Amino acid sequence: MRALADPTRRSILRLVHDDERTAGEIAASFTMSRPAISQHLRVLTDADLVTVRSEGTRRWYRARPERVEELRDWLTDFWTAGLDELKRAAEQEEWPDRARRRQEPT
Amino acid sequence: MRALADPTRRSILRLVHDDERTAGEIAASFTMSRPAISQHLRVLTDADLVTVRSEGTRRWYRARPERVEELRDWLTDFWTAGLDELKRAAEQEEWPDRARRRQEPT
């Protein structure tokens, strides 16, 4: 989710949507420095939104469409299905008990 | 999009999904300070994800479901429909012309 929050990363994702591309090719599409793109690519791969394939010195990147769809489905679920359970969970916060857990619900 | 990137804001959104709630009620659901929630509510209202209604000294918040669905639709479009145009636009970056605009594509 956070990976998609950045516009540059969204652009990158679209670039490698149907064509495999090398890091250099991708970087050439932007004005910013190559390392910056490399870091964005790292975020995207960590989020499993793209896959990498090494070929010689080059690294080919490709999007993983199923992951984006996963995210869209999650967004749907977030909003409709299972809402009641989630809401109840959120409301539990209203009566804090001693076992206070880190604030990182879905 | 950025508004949904924060987990606290997502929780708030769910809280006011089907019930109108006051700022105080919402704040009581979290461990963090009330002003912090107030700021999150501001982000959400700025993003038109919730509406506010003043009643006396209280402020009632409610989610705008259509906006979330809008976002989900956007995500779908982002990934499927209109992809070619968007991709072409992104690739234009490859040949930067003098009129360089701020890096903020979709």
Added chain:
DNA sequence: CGAATGCGTAAGCAGAGACTTACACATCTG
């Protein structure tokens, strides 16, 4: 009125995030 309630805003701070330049490393190529 004046105090109390319910909120938002201001200001400050610590940490995260998106860049940069400089560098390291692997792989091809002569």
Added chain:
DNA sequence: CAGATGTGTAAGTCTCTGCTTACGCATTCG
């Protein structure tokens, strides 16, 4: 092997974000 090529990593900077405390401003209520 040595240089060139393609790429990731390190380290530093600047800005944004999410919090906090302190305060200000309406509204209600005694």
